[in-house]
Amino acid sequence: MEPVADPPLTDSPGPEVPAVIEARDLTAAFGSNVLFRHVSFDVRRGEVFVILGGSGCGKSTLLKLMIGLVPPAQGKVDILGTDIWATQGAARLDLLKRIGVMWQQGALFGSQTLLENVEMPLAEHTTLPPDARREVARAKLGLVGLSAAADQLPSEISGGMLKRAGIARALALDPPILFLDEPSAGLDPVTSAGLDELIRDLSRSLGTTFVVVTHELASILAIGDRCIMLDKGAKGMIAEGDPRELRDHSTHPVVQAFFLRKAA
Amino acid sequence: MRSGTLADSLQVQEGQDGRVVSLSGRLDTPAAASLWTSLMAEARKPGAPLVLDLAAVEAVDTTGATLLLTAQSAAEGGRIENASPGVVAVLDRVRDALAAPRPKVVPYRFSPLSGIGRRVVNALRGGVESLAFLGELLINALGTLIRPGRLRARELLRHLDEAGTRAFGLAVLLGSLLGVILAFQSAIPLRQFGAEVFVPSLVGISLLRELGPLMAGVVLAGRTGSAYAAELGTMTVNEEVAALRIMGIDPMALLVLPRVLAGILVMPVLSLVLTLAGLVGMAIVMALLGFQMTTVAQQLTNFVSLKDLMGGLFKAAVFGLAISVVGCRAGLGAGRGPRAVGDAATAAVVGGIVAIVVLDGAFAVLYERLGL
Numbered sequence: 001m002e003p004v005a006d007p008p009l010t011d012s013p014g015p016e017v018p019a020v021i022e023a024r025d026l027t028a029a030f031g032s033n034v035l036f037r038h039v040s041f042d043v044r045r046g047e048v049f050v051i052l053g054g055s056g057c058g059k060s061t062l063l064k065l066m067i068g069l070v071p072p073a074q075g076k077v078d079i080l081g082t083d084i085w086a087t088q089g090a091a092r093l094d095l096l097k098r099i100g101v102m103w104q105q106g107a108l109f110g111s112q113t114l115l116e117n118v119e120m121p122l123a124e125h126t127t128l129p130p131d132a133r134r135e136v137a138r139a140k141l142g143l144v145g146l147s148a149a150a151d152q153l154p155s156e157i158s159g160g161m162l163k164r165a166g167i168a169r170a171l172a173l174d175p176p177i178l179f180l181d182e183p184s185a186g187l188d189p190v191t192s193a194g195l196d197e198l199i200r201d202l203s204r205s206l207g208t209t210f211v212v213v214t215h216e217l218a219s220i221l222a223i224g225d226r227c228i229m230l231d232k233g234a235k236g237m238i239a240e241g242d243p244r245e246l247r248d249h250s251t252h253p254v255v256q257a258f259f260l261r262k263a264a
Numbered sequence: 265m266r267s268g269t270l271a272d273s274l275q276v277q278e279g280q281d282g283r284v285v286s287l288s289g290r291l292d293t294p295a296a297a298s299l300w301t302s303l304m305a306e307a308r309k310p311g312a313p314l315v316l317d318l319a320a321v322e323a324v325d326t327t328g329a330t331l332l333l334t335a336q337s338a339a340e341g342g343r344i345e346n347a348s349p350g351v352v353a354v355l356d357r358v359r360d361a362l363a364a365p366r367p368k369v370v371p372y373r374f375s376p377l378s379g380i381g382r383r384v385v386n387a388l389r390g391g392v393e394s395l396a397f398l399g400e401l402l403i404n405a406l407g408t409l410i411r412p413g414r415l416r417a418r419e420l421l422r423h424l425d426e427a428g429t430r431a432f433g434l435a436v437l438l439g440s441l442l443g444v445i446l447a448f449q450s451a452i453p454l455r456q457f458g459a460e461v462f463v464p465s466l467v468g469i470s471l472l473r474e475l476g477p478l479m480a481g482v483v484l485a486g487r488t489g490s491a492y493a494a495e496l497g498t499m500t501v502n503e504e505v506a507a508l509r510i511m512g513i514d515p516m517a518l519l520v521l522p523r524v525l526a527g528i529l530v531m532p533v534l535s536l537v538l539t540l541a542g543l544v545g546m547a548i549v550m551a552l553l554g555f556q557m558t559t560v561a562q563q564l565t566n567f568v569s570l571k572d573l574m575g576g577l578f579k580a581a582v583f584g585l586a587i588s589v590v591g592c593r594a595g596l597g598a599g600r601g602p603r604a605v606g607d608a609a610t611a612a613v614v615g616g617i618v619a620i621v622v623l624d625g626a627f628a629v630l631y632e633r634l635g636l
Contacts, residue, residue, distance in 0.1 A: 110603045122327075127297040132304075132331070136296075139330040142361025151367045155600040174293050174325035205357040206326065207350070 017044040020177055020209050021066065026075035028061050035061055039075070039237045041228050045176070048203050048210040048223045050243060053230035054258065059213045060104075062230065063181055066211065067101055068092070079177065097125055100170030102180045106162035108154040114141060114165045115150040121172040140168040144198060160191035164198065171202075177209045178202075184216040196222040217261065221247070229255055276306060282313035282341070288320035291328030303335050313341030324351050329358035397593050401524065404516045414517050415525070423526030427488040431530075432537055434483055439471075439538035442479060443545025446470060451553060460553060464560045465567030467546040472572040476539035477580040478624060480531060481587060483538075485616030489591035492523050493612035496595025497605040505596060520592045527588025528581050535580035575636050579627050586623055587616040 021043035028035045035058035043049040051059050064070040066077050068084045076083050082095050108117045118137040122128055128136060141150050144164040149157055154165065163183055170178050183199070184192040196219050202208055203223075214220060220227060220243050227246070229239040231254050239246055239255045247259040275286040285306060289295070307314055316332055318324075324332065332355065336342035347355060408414045446467045454460050496519060499505050508515045543564070550560045591612040598608040 126293055126327075128293075128300060128327075132297075132300045132334075135334055136327050136330045138366065139326060139358055139361050142364040143326065143357065145364070147361070147364035147366050149367070155603075171326065174327055201357070205353045 017046060019043060020045045020080055021049075021211065022078040023066065024075055024077075026062070026065060026077065027073045028058055028065055028070065029073040034073075034235055036230055036236045037074070039228075039230070041237070041240060043177075043209060043211055044226075045209055046203065046207045047225040048199060048212060050220050050224035050227035051211065051213045051230065052215055052220055052227055052243075052258070054215065054232060057230040057232040059215070059230060060181055063179055063211070063213045067099060067179055068096070097173055098175050098177065100173070100175040100178045102163065102166040102170045102178065102183060104182045104185060106154065106166040108162065108165055108169065110154050113151050113153055114146060114157070114168070117154070117165065118169050118172050121169070125173055137168075137172070140171050141165070143171065143202065144168045158191075160187050160195065163187070163195060167198070167202075171208075174206075175208075177211065180210060180212045180214075182214055183212060184214055184219045189218070192216065192219060193222070195219075199223050217259065229258065278312060282315050283309075283311070284315045284317050286317040286320065290322050291324040291332070293325060293327040296325075296328045296331040300331055303331060304338060307335040307339040307342065310340070313343065314339035316342070316344045317346055318344060318348075318351055319346035321347065321351055324354050326354065326358050326361075329354050330362065333359055333362055393597070394593060397596075398589065400516055401520060401589065404514065404521055405524075408517065408521060416518065416522060419518075419522040420525055423523050424530055426491070427484065427526050428530035428533060431483055431487055431534060434487070435480060435534050435538040436541040438479055438483065439476070439541030440545035442475060442538075443467060443471065443542030443547075444549055446475075446542070447546040447549035451549070461555070461559065461563060462567075463553075464546060464550060464563040468543060468564045468568040469572060471539045471542040471546075472568060472576045474576075474624070476542065477531075477535045477576050477583055478620065480535040480538045480580055481583040481620040482617060484527065484531060484534065484584060485587045485591075485613050485620065488527065489587045489612040489616040490609040492588060492591030493594040493598075493608040494605055496592055497598035497608035500596055500598045501600060501604055515596065520596070523592055524585060524588040527584035527591075529584070531580040531584030531587075532577040535577060539576070571636055575627075575631055579624070582623060582627075583620045586619040590615040590619055 019042035023042075024040050026039040027037040029037075039062065051062055053059050061070055065072050066079070066084070071085060076085060078084075079095060080098055082091070084092070084095060087095055108114070109120070112120070115134065115137050118140050119133050122133045122136060123130075126133070138147060138150060141147050144167050146161060146164050146168060149161060149165075154162060157165070167178070167180070167183075170180075180199070183195050187195065199210055199212070200223055203210055210223070212219075212223065224243040226241060227239075227243045228237050229246070230236070231238045233254070238252055239250055243259075246255055250256060250259070275288075277284045277286070283306070285303065287299075291299075314335070316336060318332075329351075332344060336344055344355065447463050450466050451460050451463050454462060454466075496505070499519070505515050505519070508518060547557065547560050551557065594608040594612040594615060598604040
């Protein structure tokens with residue numbers, strides 16, 4: 001696992017910061033149905049990188065492709081210098097231990113308490129003694145503001161808490177990269193803003209790199225250092241850069257429609 | 265001054281300020297795991313205050329920070345010194361996380377009496393709810409008799425197919441094997457008395473009156489009762505049942521009645537298929553034992569009557585009612601979360617099998633009293 005050396009305390013990492021993810025010429029297709037083609041981008045260490053776009057443009061597929069769940073029809077993804085689709089066995093497991101994923105619905109195990117959910121990766125992949133594991137798991141839940149709910153089952157907590165618990169479990173092994181799939185979906189504006197604040201907070205204090213898939217405009221502008229935008233019509237990437245600059249200066253009609261919430 | 269090494273990156277020195285533990289390198293999760301026991305043991309030692317010197321620490325992750333802060337709080341007068349700004353940022357974040365209020369630990373109290381009482385009350389409440397469910401079903405069934413259009417014929421046909429025709433293969437397999445086993449096992453003791461010829465009547469009565477309906481009931485509970493519970497349980501968990509209620513559609517009429525009706529209609533057929541397959545299996549064994557088919561048929565007609573068949577089929581229909589009601593009730597009463605569906609399916613199978621065994625006992629007494 002790559003620990004964070006002097007995490008960046010600035011708002012946005014500069015272009016000189018090395019890339020932790022390099023996606024090159026990615027094409028995703030289900031049979032003859034091409035979702036997107038020739039998508040290339042870099043994600044730099046310590047930044048909050050947002051993948052945005054309208055419904056059905058392939059945002060979640062791109063995320064699954066990056067974490068090794070859906071194979072690309074073409075192209076490659078290097079995570080921390082290793083092609084995720086070229087590694088197998090122990091090397092792939094080592095790579096997977098260096099990324100964390102928060103799923104859209106939390107994907108917590110319903111029969112286990114939040115503490116046990118967070119403890120599970122620690123028990124599986126570390127040699128921490130049991131009392132230490134519990135203490136570390138409590139710290140992770142504390143990081144997302146769920147200390148008091150540690151002994152509750154996922155069925156006993158709200159949607160916003162489920163997402164926070166999902167982040168705590170994704171943080172269990174302190175991965176340098178966290179992938180978040182639609183963190184704000186289905187949440188009220190206040191809970192959503194709280195989650196955005198948490199992502200920024202963790203990014204600043206821990207130096208974790210976040211790759212966030214979302215179409216929530218407020219979240220994109222609140223947390224995103226850089227973003228790419230996918231478009232269903234163009235079947236590919238139509239914009240890349242600072243989301244605030246895209247909002248203010250992009251001349252692409254789909255990008256303008258997205259940021260100005262207009263029908264395209 | 266004493267100097268020693270607890271781990272590769274951990275140095276302990278005793279000086280005027282206390283015990284100084286010098287850490288170096290990267291304190292990530294694997295490093296924290298290897299240092300945890302030794303550093304905590306050092307922290308808990310009585311005596312001079314513990315100073316954690318992080319001057320040579322390049323970076324920490326949150327697990328490493330948890331170790332440092334836990335060791336600091338475990339030691340008397342523990343201090344963390346010389347941390348770089350990046351390390352301080354992580355330490356501050358984790359310190360806040362660890363300081364957050366934790367759930368109160370509720371001490372476990374062993375109270376068997378209240379536990380038994382709670383179980384009895386829950387069982388009684390469950391019984392009352394089951395009676396209410398049956399009552400609601402009965403009212404719905406009577407309402408459907410008055411307005412037959414309420415019953416969705418396509419739903420009924422789907423359930424008849426799923427619970428019935430798709431289970432015929434399994435019923436034939438189980439029935440024929442059951443007939444073979446019963447014939448072989450009963451032939452062994454009867455041979456000692458030269459009474460092997462009575463095997464067909466013994467197996468015939470057993471299958472028609474008892475084993476046919478009972479085994480068909482086990483098949484229905486395992487295949488269909490659990491499927492009803494899982495399907496309705498998933499619908500309950502996904503709030504589909506609540507949505508039906510809000511739309512003014514009675515889930516009892518839409519979901520439960522077709523399933524229960526299918527259970528009642530399909531069980532006698534399933535029982536008959538299983539029984540006939542069992543008789544064929546028995547006939548094969550008798551042929552192997554050297555008996556003519558005419559002898560087997562004569563034995564069956566001499567000892568097995570129509571009332572055995574009809575009694576068995578009626579019993580099977582009641583079993584079908586019980587299994588489908590138990591399955592539907594388990595599904596509609598499912599709790600929240602994915603575990604609820606599994607619990608509902610288990611409750612349906614266990615409840616269904618217990619129900620048919622209890623009903624079978626009741627039928628044995630009833631038929632004996634009625635002279636059937």
